[in-house]
Amino acid sequence: MPAGLNRALLTVAGAVIAIVLAIAISSVAITAAGASPLEAFAAFFDFGATERAQSNAIAAFLNRAVPLFIAGLAVAVGFRMNLFNIGVEGQYRLAAICAAYVGSTFTAPAPIQITVIILVAAAVGGLYALIPAVMKVTRGVNEVIATIMLNYIAINLSSFLVRGPFAGERAAGQLTTTTPELPESAMFPNLNFAFEWFGLLPPTRGGGVWGFLLVAIALGIVIWVVLERTRFGFNVKASGLNGPAALASGVNPKTMVIAAMVLSGGIAGLIGLPEILGDKGAFNSNFTAGLGFLGIAVALLGRNKPVGIAVAALLFAFLDRAQGALQIANVPPSVITIIQGVTVLLVVVANEVTNRLALRLEERRAAHELGTNKVEVAA
Numbered sequence: 021m022p023a024g025l026n027r028a029l030l031t032v033a034g035a036v037i038a039i040v041l042a043i044a045i046s047s048v049a050i051t052a053a054g055a056s057p058l059e060a061f062a063a064f065f066d067f068g069a070t071e072r073a074q075s076n077a078i079a080a081f082l083n084r085a086v087p088l089f090i091a092g093l094a095v096a097v098g099f100r101m102n103l104f105n106i107g108v109e110g111q112y113r114l115a116a117i118c119a120a121y122v123g124s125t126f127t128a129p130a131p132i133q134i135t136v137i138i139l140v141a142a143a144v145g146g147l148y149a150l151i152p153a154v155m156k157v158t159r160g161v162n163e164v165i166a167t168i169m170l171n172y173i174a175i176n177l178s179s180f181l182v183r184g185p186f187a188g189e190r191a192a193g194q195l196t197t198t199t200p201e202l203p204e205s206a207m208f209p210n211l212n213f214a215f216e217w218f219g220l221l222p223p224t225r226g227g228g229v230w231g232f233l234l235v236a237i238a239l240g241i242v243i244w245v246v247l248e249r250t251r252f253g254f255n256v257k258a259s260g261l262n263g264p265a266a267l268a269s270g271v272n273p274k275t276m277v278i279a280a281m282v283l284s285g286g287i288a289g290l291i292g293l294p295e296i297l298g299d300k301g302a303f304n305s306n307f308t309a310g311l312g313f314l315g316i317a318v319a320l321l322g323r324n325k326p327v328g329i330a331v332a333a334l335l336f337a338f339l340d341r342a343q344g345a346l347q348i349a350n351v352p353p354s355v356i357t358i359i360q361g362v363t364v365l366l367v368v369v370a371n372e373v374t375n376r377l378a379l380r381l382e383e384r385r386a387a388h389e390l391g392t393n394k395v396e397v398a399a
Contacts (some may be wrong), residue, residue: 034370091315102260107167108211109312110174145289230298
């Protein structure tokens with residue numbers, strides 16, 4: 021059996037076993053919570069009783085997956101360089117408020133307006149990620165510590181900006197503070213027309229299916245090409261695996277650290293835009309948090325590959341969407357967090373085990389072929 025096919029089969033088998041074990045462990049947790057595992061798992065596939073409710077559930081599912089996918093891509097770029105960019109959480113929060121505010125200060129045709137907002141978000145995220153990168157290559161500061169501390173700064177700075185310099189007018193009775201509303205030209209067109217293709221009613225909640233989904237797909241393709249089919253991607257991987265060897269071959273690891281972190285931060289800066297440009301039209305004090313940390317789990321589950329990250333993002337979004345249905349089935353929403361954590365943990369362990377098995381089989385194959393060649397030469 022070819023080595024590539026053998027490794028692929030082992031990977032699939034490991035993933036299947038991990039998922040089966042995750043279901044078994046989750047069933048124990050659900051039972052301990054006093055609920056029925058069968059009812060709980062049935063609730064995951066309950067998208068509503070009416071056609072409109074089903075459309076809204078599907079839209080919520082896809083909309084949740086988009087920022088998770090972008091977050092996973094941002095983390096994966098750092099992982100490729102053997103860097104742990106834990107600062108994605110702060111990078112996307114700071115980038116989101118800056119992009120929302122800049123976008124509210126002018127009005128232009130939609131393509132220009134949206135492009136400027138996207139570029140501002142990517143630039144802010146990339147520049148904020150540049151700080152820990154420079155600290156690492158110039159002073160040897162661990163990027164995990166630096167990015168965690170910078171998260172606190174970014175989160176609190178965002179809170180200050182939305183209540184101070186970047187605050188818009190608060191409507192009567194409004195409890196949250198927001199940046200000024202974006203003009204209509206800044207709102208990304210939705211994809212609700214796709215529901216009509218399948219004979220479904222378009223969703224009515226949350227702005228429908230956010231059009232930023234198309235940007236996320238294009239971004240995933242670009243990142244795959246950059247990391248897998250370009251010299252830059254090879255240099256990033258080589259520098260992460262063995263910096264001294266990369267330096268000996270003419271690649272400067274310090275330059276690659278900076279490039280990888282800035283690229284990771286630039287991608288992270290886009291995480292908040294689907295919500296801003298597709299639904300909210302502004303950054304508010306209740307802006308969705310935690311996406312950067314979830315991106316770490318999504319990247320690990322997707323094995324740092326864009327296709328795998330997309331599958332992982334859809335899985336996490338599928339689980340998150342079921343919170344309402346689980347409450348109806350008297351299942352605590354915390355069970356979702358347990359399922360997500362157990363799934364990621366088991367899949368990561370399964371990946372490590374299958375990688376070691378595949379490496380051992382390849383070594384045995386190589387030793388066998390070497391022995392066969394020696395016998396043929398002796399003969």
